[in-house]
Amino acid sequence: xxxxxxxxxxxxxxxxxxxxxxxxxxxxxxxxxxxxxxxxxxxxxxxxxxxxxxxxxxxxxxxxxxxxxxxxxxxxxxxxxxxxxxxxxxxxxxxxxxxxxxxxxxxxxxxxxxxxxxxxxxxxxxxxxxxxxxxxxxxxxxxxxxxxxxxxxxxxxxxxxxxxxxxxxxxxxxxxxxxxxxxxxxxxxxxxxxxxxxxxxxxxxxxxxxxxxxxxxxxxxxxxxxxxxxxxx
Numbered sequence: 205x206x207x208x209x210x211x212x213x214x215x216x217x218x219x220x221x222x223x224x225x226x227x228x229x230x231x232x233x234x235x236x237x238x239x240x241x242x243x244x245x246x247x248x249x250x251x252x253x254x255x256x257x258x259x260x261x262x263x264x265x266x267x268x269x270x271x272x273x274x275x276x277x278x279x280x281x282x283x284x285x286x287x288x289x290x291x292x293x294x295x296x297x298x299x300x301x302x303x304x305x306x307x308x309x310x311x312x313x314x315x316x317x318x319x320x321x322x323x324x325x326x327x328x329x330x331x332x333x334x335x336x337x338x339x340x341x342x343x344x345x346x347x348x349x350x351x352x353x354x355x356x357x358x359x360x361x362x363x364x365x366x367x368x369x370x371x372x373x374x375x376x377x378x379x380x381x382x383x384x385x386x387x388x389x390x391x392x393x394x395x396x397x398x399x400x401x402x403x404x405x406x407x408x409x410x411x412x413x414x415x416x417x418x419x420x421x422x423x424x425x426x427x428x429x430x431x432x433x434x435x436x437x
Contacts, residue, residue, distance in 0.1 A: 208322050209233040211252035213243055213269075214284065215262050219307075223256060226311045226386075227318070240264035247277055254322055256314070259285040259296070267299055274300035280321040282314070312386060342372050342433075353414040364407045367400075371421065371431030380428040404429060 210227050214220040215238045227234045235252065237243060240261040247255075255273070259266035270281055282303040283296045296304055303317050343352040349365045351358045360368065370384060381400045404421055411420050422430050 207231060207233050208253040209235065209250070210254045210256065210318065211235045211237065211243075211246065212256045213237045213240065213261065213266075214256065214258045215239060215260075216258075219258075219284075222311055223314065226315050229386075230315060230319075232318075238262075240266065240269045243269055244272060244276070247273060247279070251277065252279055253325070254280045254282070254318060256282050256284055256318075257301075259283055267295060270296065270301055271299045280325055282317055282321065284309070342368075344369060344372065353411060356414040358410050358414065360407070360410065363403055364410070367403055367407055371429075375431050375433055378424045378427050378430045384428065400429075 210232045212220055212223050212227070212234060214223065214236070217238070220236050220238065224234050224236060235246065235250070237246065241263050243255075246252075257266050257270060257273075261269070266283065266285070270283065273279065273281065280302045281300065282305060283301045284305055284307060285296075286307045302321055305314055305317065344350070344365075346365070346369065349360065349362060351360055351365060351368060358368075367384060370379065381398070384400050408419070408421050412418075420431060420433060422432055424430055
């Protein structure tokens with residue numbers, strides 16, 4: 205299945221960038237618009253699989269835009285808004301919105317809603333990390349939590365496996381503890397950033413057995429961790 209395309213219509217740059225980062229991390233294609241007027245032309249020219257739509261846009265009302273989109277498309281729409289009144293939410297649903305997220309929101313909750321809507325629409329993509337892979341010396345099978353490195357099978361906990369997946373998907377990239385935490389727990393439990401350190405310690409020990417003499421996961425002081433596979437130094 206091809207990568208799903210999400211259109212983000214949000215005029216606050218920090219929120220748009222945050223949503224874009226999380227969507228890209230889950231392997232979605234992302235388009236960004238900071239106003240409402242170009243949306244209809246974009247939906248016609250390059251139909252997205254889902255729209256994250258801010259209600260309070262600078263040039264037009266998001267509710268009106270939702271109604272106009274519904275006249276030409278059944279694309280799933282998640283409304284983003286600071287309005288918390290029940291009447292506003294009900295109006296959004298009546299105009300054709302599929303879901304409603306109030307600001308400030310948890311990006312992980314938004315991503316869970318995105319996945320749920322796309323799955324319901326039969327458009328949820330299978331990201332690269334869900335396939336068996338052979339790259340950087342790693343062979344990953346997420347369906348059964350099986351990992352092999354340089355021909356040696358690693359005995360990993362579910363959290364260690366997800367941690368290794370994140371490093372595999374972004375080698376030679378410094379990842380903060382907060383970014384790593386976002387991908388570790390399916391239930392979005394609240395834990396401290398230092399929780400990553402103990403998991404890193406255990407994962408390092410297991411990788412060391414497969415590649416003696418190499419420190420594959422390196423700490424970057426004050427920032428986070430970086431995975432440096434032997435093939436790329």
